[in-house]
Amino acid sequence: EIVMTQSPATLSVSPGERATLSCRASQSVSSNLAWYQQKPGQAPRLLIYGASTRATGIPARFSGSGSGTEFTLTISSLQSEDFAVYYCQQYNNWPLTFGPGTKVDIK
Amino acid sequence: EVQLVQSGAEVKKPGESLKISCKGSGYSFTSYWIGWVRQMPGKGLEWMGIIYPGDSDTRYSPSFQGQVTISADKSISTAYLQWSSLKASDTAMYYCARGPVGIAAAGPSDYWGQGTLVTVSS
Numbered sequence: 680e681i682v683m684t685q686s687p688a689t690l691s692v693s694p695g696e697r698a699t700l701s702c703r704a705s706q707s708v709s710s711n712l713a714w715y716q717q718k719p720g721q722a723p724r725l726l727i728y729g730a731s732t733r734a735t736g737i738p739a740r741f742s743g744s745g746s747g748t749e750f751t752l753t754i755s756s757l758q759s760e761d762f763a764v765y766y767c768q769q770y771n772n773w774p775l776t777f778g779p780g781t782k783v784d785i786k
Numbered sequence: 787e788v789q790l791v792q793s794g795a796e797v798k799k800p801g802e803s804l805k806i807s808c809k810g811s812g813y814s815f816t817s818y819w820i821g822w823v824r825q826m827p828g829k830g831l832e833w834m835g836i837i838y839p840g841d842s843d844t845r846y847s848p849s850f851q852g853q854v855t856i857s858a859d860k861s862i863s864t865a866y867l868q869w870s871s872l873k874a875s876d877t878a879m880y881y882c883a884r885g886p887v888g889i890a891a892a893g894p895s896d897y898w899g900q901g902t903l904v905t906v907s908s
Contacts, residue, residue, distance in 0.1 A: 680848070713894040715831075722881055722901055723823075723831065728894035735896075766831055770892040774847035775821075775833040 681705050681769050683778035691786040692757050700781045702750040702767035711771035714743055714752045717780075718763045726765075727752065757783070788812040790820075790882050790899035797905045798872050805868035806902045808882030815863035816840040819885030821895060822856060822867045826878045834880075836891050837865060845891050872906045879903050 682705040692698045702712070710730040715723040725734040727743035730750055740755040754761055762785055767778040793807045808820065821836035835846040839858040846856070858865040865882055879901045886893025 711892070715895075717831075722898035723883075723895075724898070725894055725896050728896075734894075768831075768833075768894070770894060773845060773892060774849075775836075775892060777831040777833065780830045 680774060681708060681772050681776050683767055683769055683776050685765075685767060685778035685781045687781060688779070689782045689784060691784055693786045694759060695756050696786075698754040698757055698761075698783055700752040700754075700765055700783070702745075702752070702778050704748045704750075704769055706772075707747045708769040708771035710746045711769060712743075712745070712750050713768045713770065714741075715766045715768065716761075716763045717766065723766065754783075788884070788897045790884060790897055792880075792882060792899040792902045795903040795905070797907070799908055800871075800873055800906055802872050802906075803868070803870050804872055804904065805866050806880060806904065808865045808867075808899050810863045810865070810884070813884075816860050818887050819891055819893070820858065820865040821883050821885050822854075822865075823881045823883055823895075824850075824878045825881065825901075834867070836885055838891065839863075839865065843891070872904075874906050874908075876904060877906050 684703045686701045712730045714727040717723040731743045764780045764782045766780045822834040824832045834850040835856045837844045837856045839860045855868045882899040883895035884897040
């Protein structure tokens with residue numbers, strides 16, 4: 680099973696600032712990596728798939744990069760609605776696995 | 787509009803059985819995989835398994851193999867997650883999520899149900 684790790688566990692950011700979240704896979708997942716956003720009391724929402732492709736309706740301030748084992752989600756200018764938990768997920772190998780999440784909160 | 791609508795919250799006792807549902811609409815239900823994800827209270831997401839309603843091909847994460855059963859009734863565009871004997875540790879929110887189209891079971895989940903909260907307590 681591929682183990683996904685995320686850092687940091689919590690990221691404190693001021694509105695308007697840039698946020699950079701990291702995700703690492705225990706072995707290569709090629710570009711088969713997705714990012715999800717989850718707000719309290721809500722279901723997860725797909726942000727990025729294929730490591731760098733924004734899902735339908737996702738604002739351009741969200742961008743993804745990386746391949747192999749190292750990935751990054753960048754939020755260029757945090758808006759109030761972006762404070763949430765972010766999960767990465769690999770779908771290169773079965774079973775699909777999620778990272779533990781990064782909580783982005785208000786500084 | 788693609789929608790996945792899950793059944794309502796459940797409160798059960800240890801040892802009881804349970805089947806929760808996820809009804810898809812707005813797309814070809816038999817063409818996309820449907821997966822189930824567990825989220826224990828205050829914790830992260832765990833992928834449980836996935837089913838292709840077109841032919842009922844089902845895959846389980848090793849952690850959940852033998853613990854739950856995933857099924858689907860394509861005639862009513864509904865997927866199910868069931869337990870034969872619940873434990874307190876099954877207390878969690880359970881989400882269904884639409885997976886990829888076609889042959890490959892592994893892919894991102896672009897639409898999610900609203901979640902079903904299952905509480906198991908004596």
